[in-house]
Amino acid sequence: MKTLHICSELYPLVKTGGLADVLGALPFAQKQAGMDVRVLLPMYPSVAEKIGETGHVAYHHTFAGDIEIRYADYNGVGLYLIDAPQLYRRDGNPYHDQYYADYGDNYLRFGLLGWVGASLAAGSDSWWKPDLVHGHDWQSGLAFAYLRAWAVPVKTVFTIHNIAYAGIFSGHHLAELGLPAYMYGTYGLEFYGQMSYLKAGLYYADHITTVSPTYAREITLPEHGYGFHGLLGERAAQGRLSGILNGVDDATWNPATDNNIAKPYQPNHMQGKRVDKHTLQQTYNLPTDDSVPLLVMITRLTEQKGADILLAAAETLLARPLQLAVLGTGSPDLEAAFRDLEARHPDKVGVRITYNEALSHQMIAGGDVILVPSRFEPCGLTQLYGLKYGTLPLVRETGGLADTVTNTQPDTLANKTATGFTFYDPTPDALLSTVGRMLESWHNPKQWAAIRATAMAQDNSWHKAAEAYDALYNSL
Numbered sequence: 001m002k003t004l005h006i007c008s009e010l011y012p013l014v015k016t017g018g019l020a021d022v023l024g025a026l027p028f029a030q031k032q033a034g035m036d037v038r039v040l041l042p043m044y045p046s047v048a049e050k051i052g053e054t055g056h057v058a059y060h061h062t063f064a065g066d067i068e069i070r071y072a073d074y075n076g077v078g079l080y081l082i083d084a085p086q087l088y089r090r091d092g093n094p095y096h097d098q099y100y101a102d103y104g105d106n107y108l109r110f111g112l113l114g115w116v117g118a119s120l121a122a123g124s125d126s127w128w129k130p131d132l133v134h135g136h137d138w139q140s141g142l143a144f145a146y147l148r149a150w151a152v153p154v155k156t157v158f159t160i161h162n163i164a165y166a167g168i169f170s171g172h173h174l175a176e177l178g179l180p181a182y183m184y185g186t187y188g189l190e191f192y193g194q195m196s197y198l199k200a201g202l203y204y205a206d207h208i209t210t211v212s213p214t215y216a217r218e219i220t221l222p223e224h225g226y227g228f229h230g231l232l233g234e235r236a237a238q239g240r241l242s243g244i245l246n247g248v249d250d251a252t253w254n255p256a257t258d259n260n261i262a263k264p265y266q267p268n269h270m271q272g273k274r275v276d277k278h279t280l281q282q283t284y285n286l287p288t289d290d291s292v293p294l295l296v297m298i299t300r301l302t303e304q305k306g307a308d309i310l311l312a313a314a315e316t317l318l319a320r321p322l323q324l325a326v327l328g329t330g331s332p333d334l335e336a337a338f339r340d341l342e343a344r345h346p347d348k349v350g351v352r353i354t355y356n357e358a359l360s361h362q363m364i365a366g367g368d369v370i371l372v373p374s375r376f377e378p379c380g381l382t383q384l385y386g387l388k389y390g391t392l393p394l395v396r397e398t399g400g401l402a403d404t405v406t407n408t409q410p411d412t413l414a415n416k417t418a419t420g421f422t423f424y425d426p427t428p429d430a431l432l433s434t435v436g437r438m439l440e441s442w443h444n445p446k447q448w449a450a451i452r453a454t455a456m457a458q459d460n461s462w463h464k465a466a467e468a469y470d471a472l473y474n475s476l
């Protein structure tokens, strides 16, 4: 079966978050499992720079101007790239400018991504035509509308990585995008008086997946459905919604082979982790101290990630014997609040407001605990990296966090399944009491070592997910 992924990020070519990590790994795992997969991606400057030589596939005259589809082999997986400088040749973040303002022509930029995806399924490349189109998040959503409008005989899967981003634009663009007027309605793209690219995927795809079983249930409820819970509840009832957990790319995230870190280590040889901790403490100008746990957080600073919960708990938290190192960018308010926190407690807190891939590895390796206090979390990847590096996750019990971290308590200690620390209420108190439990374990080194060993033994490799997607594709 030939499968085409449609996406807007792929690590290491372009990345703003976990979506890129997934597309930088899943197609390659699928290829390894013997599947014929290709990926479609806009040709942003960083992509053009890293990819090198590309070959011509097709020219098209479109609503977004004249464009060219190009092709390159990338580590064994075929990449289709959309060369449309008028839309994609902008440095920095793929979605917004340096002031965090979304580009005004995003409806065209990602409308075109969907259009080209559909055109490949309709035969744009005479050498290769997918049997199945697999789109990711709202940026790919219009592909499913075009496929329906053009009645292309292809199976379709749409994966929700984050339902909070619905790709909302004015319905007035419909004609310009070349979509039929009948699609603008409740039974189609319309969403509270506007058009949602995400809804195109939710409504027209043969099957919807999301990146964890728990999130697949949560999004059918008002609290987490962002207005789509009704539609998703119906699709779930038809057996058209399921959850498949993300994995960890062993080539990028492995403490034994990671060349971003000071000293590699592995389950039976943990000495390197101590060196990595000291290095990280130095990087963040914190005292080199083995006696206190070093808590790390690597995150987009948004409402989703619960950074404000951590900030609200911070003064009480920092009265305890621990250190905190934060790496993140996002909302200016949160960035400023973390800078303030560091200024008030320079001996206990280190903050880096930047995006730094190498430092993120050093944090996962050098930390003792990875914090993920998210309000919602479709899957979450940093807790998976933490497990693999023996950096115990302290997380809110939601979405993929609930599915991948086992809380430390008497029964899970006894049956050796504990891998971290979880809390349910999205409140500073719940976070603080869980930090208290974490510190109890920390002060019991034998217990800590046992939890860490279980964490590091978890198998979150991508081949499991690749198999699950394969089974789904075949069922369609």
Ligand code: ADP
Pocket: 016, 017, 018, 019, 021, 298, 299, 300, 327, 328, 329, 354, 355, 356, 357, 360, 379, 380, 381, 382, 383
């Ligand atoms: P999300 O996709 O919602 O942001 P995930 O946990 O799935 O959350 O993935 C986040 C990814 O982005 C991880 O690979 C994480 O290490 C990375 N990341 C987030 N912020 C930064 C940063 N400031 N510097 C480096 N990497 C970051």
Ligand code: GLC
Pocket: 017, 018, 019, 022, 161, 162, 211, 246, 377, 378, 379, 380, 381, 400
């Ligand atoms: C989204 C989610 C995150 C998930 C990632 C990859 O960005 O917020 O939870 O891990 O996509 O699927």
